[in-house]
Amino acid sequence: MNSVYRTKYCGALRSLHEGESVKLSGWIHRKRDHGQLLFIDLRDHYGTAQCVVDPASPAFVILEHASLESVVFVEGIIVLREPHLINTKIETGEVEVKVQTAKVLSYAAALPLNVNSDESFPEETRLKYRFLDLRRPKLHQHIVTRSKVIQFLREKMQNQGFLEIQTPILTGTSPEGARDYVVPSRLYPGQFYALPQAPQQFKQLLMASGFDKYFQISPCFRDEDPRADRSPGEFYQLDMEMAFVTQEEVFSVLEPVLRETFQKFAPQGWHVPLEDFPRIPYEKALEEYGSDKPDLRNPLKISTVSDLFRQSSFGPFQETLRKKGVIRALNVPGLAEQPRQFLKNLEAWAMEQGAPGLGYILKKKEKWQGPLVKFFSEEEQWELSKKFGQEEGTGICFMAGPEKEVAQLLGKLRVHLWKILTSEEEKTYRFCWIVDFPMYAEDSLTQQIVFSHNPFSMPQGGMEALEQLPPLDIKAFQYDIVCNGIELCSGAIRNHDPEIMKKAFRIAGYEEQEVFRQFGALLNAFRYGVPPHGGGAPGIERIVMLLCEVPNIREVIAFPWTQQGKDLLMQAPGPLPAARWKELHLRPNQ
CATH class of the missing domain: 3.30.1360.30 (GAD-like domain)
Structure with missing residues (x-):
């Protein structure tokens, strides 16, 4: 690298570079004025390098008056530190840069939060100034880990013959268990698009289209209340689907992908068991653990x-x-x-x-x-x-x-x-499959029969089960992967038979006309030959949250919302100008 601004990254300096002339650019992470010498820790994306400035150097006055988090350029010679001054806590701790020239590229105003410490700040402050919060090394590393995990997952899927295909972001509404985010149409007054809660119907349509193995790192949008392990608004998942498969064959693909991901990115001291994930029936999980998300530690x-x-x-x-x-x-x-x-x-x-x-x-x-x-x-x-x-x-x-x-x-x-x-706490990632979910549940308020998990799942026993068993006794080919009490993945073998699908929805109170209105594309595609298919969707944020040992999902999202569903950084949601209301054929709520 030989740029105007740098010839090496701050985190790349080592003892083997002794005597080399170097250009560095970055943020002033810390300053220590020892009277005869000025020490500056210069930070970039890759790490921190200690810079030493002699009062006789013209760079001294420039850097002495530069505030923390100002962006500066320095040029100097890499020298070895005295043995008793070596900092073993950082990779660049054996060397420092004797600064000869310096330039301030951008001055920083007074900081609303400290970047060079793990000091706690109110969440509102952290999210309003997220660009500063993301400079803090620990949070910065979480986002780096997230990127590496996604890259690794993508490689694992491609190596197994999965084809990455992007599905639409603007689509129609679909009952996925939460509220849709809707987008008004300018061209069609009074009609709306919906942001997908998941690419559920599209990935099934891909199977009907003759693709054998599909995946994508898919954005999903759900208007639901937040929790520590659930982000309001949007999240990402490793969405995958396979044709001509049984439940066991889906397990044989997903299980090694997750095991190897955790083996590669597990923090120091954490263990990932090599044995197959145990299978726990849903009813047994509730009986023995009181939850369908048991922490097996x-x-x-x-x-x-x-x-x-x-x-x-x-x-x-x-x-x-x-x-x-x-x-x-x-x-x-x-x-x-x-x-x-x-x-x-x-x-x-x-x-x-x-x-x-x-x-x-x-x-x-x-x-x-x-x-x-x-x-x-x-x-x-x-x-x-x-x-x-x-x-x-x-x-x-x-x-x-x-x-x-x-x-x-x-x-x-x-x-x-x-x-x-x-x-x-035991530092082990203990996975399990939760299987045999009930197809239906009874609504506690209305006492009506409703889908308990995923309406697109194949009932165990097919049409015979739907016709002969009480609805609450019907099991579905639905499954979750749980790790340390966190649901990482939901999936199912899909209902690919139009008649079984119509019967399943009828039991849940859907008239055939309503089923065709909401799922017409899927039912129509199934009329022209569709293979048995199934898949799942591990959540990216939850995987990274466990690997980074953080209790809250917002710690692994670059720009999260608050618990109240607001983006304080971009001030969203916000008002629309009057002209936009008119353009979208909407009227403000008076």
């Missing part, structure tokens, strides 16, 4: 003990079983060794989560003790010991009630106890 498991208490004299248990509810227990080693205040705090926490209380028993001095023991017969206590073991110090927490409520509450308790009883 957590060893605590939930057990159903309804049968054990069929003859119980304990009123709440009797009432639960009479109402067709469930009784479940969480076995917690070491719980009996905790102080009484710990247990009181645990009860208070459970009530904050919506539980009526928290029943538990504790194994102390080879006997069960605790507030519930007096309600349990000797036979029931013996059965509990037989089921959960005789280990001294163990504790069992009970919850009884409707199955969904119990699963949710014990799932939260399982995670809460693991976090407060575990001294150090």
